[in-house]
Amino acid sequence: MVAELVPGLPIDILGPVRAEVFVVAHDGTQALLTGPDGPQPWHIETSNDEHPLDLVRAMATSTMADIQLVHSTSWRWDRQSVVLSFLVVIAAEAIGAMDRIPIRRADLARSTAHQAPAEIGSNQILEHALRHLAWLAREDEVVAATLSEAWKTELMTYVPSPFQQLEKT
């Protein structure tokens, strides 16, 4: 017997997604974390009618000057939301009156082959983002042409990490 297909309503798959933005700049001496919210992850609510990347770019452009690069770097599950992490590179001159702190190195939060890390700190997310940027600076012509020499020199100290999510258990 062949079951008859009954046309039904499309499954409405929607869920909470947040964007978390790290705004960074390089003043020629050091890499800095800044942002309109201060030197911390900047949280933005996403909407169903706009691509998260377009939304982050639009929000960044409306609140800061001289946006040089917007790139999605990772995602995770946090507080019942999918959190998309973005790196926004601005020119040092665009920091203006925004608070800033030097970026410090951190160990990555490592997952196992089948499980996400139990806890991830924002400095670890930023570390991962900058390692991703280090890889892009080497592999992506647009990114390489966009970043300043100071950035490229800084990123030489970061291990490019496009695919270092897994570690042996």
Next chain:
Amino acid sequence: MNYKLACDCGWETEGAETEIVEATQEHGRQLHNMELTFQEALAMAQPLKD
């Protein structure tokens, strides 16, 4: 009565009801892409003791 309202991001505002609600709605819209109603914003506020 005056109120104090703090966002998760660290931003804070103090003032009369209408002032803090309007400031919070503007902050939410500009920095977090959030549209808050008057009541939603007010619900996050704490009354200040005179």
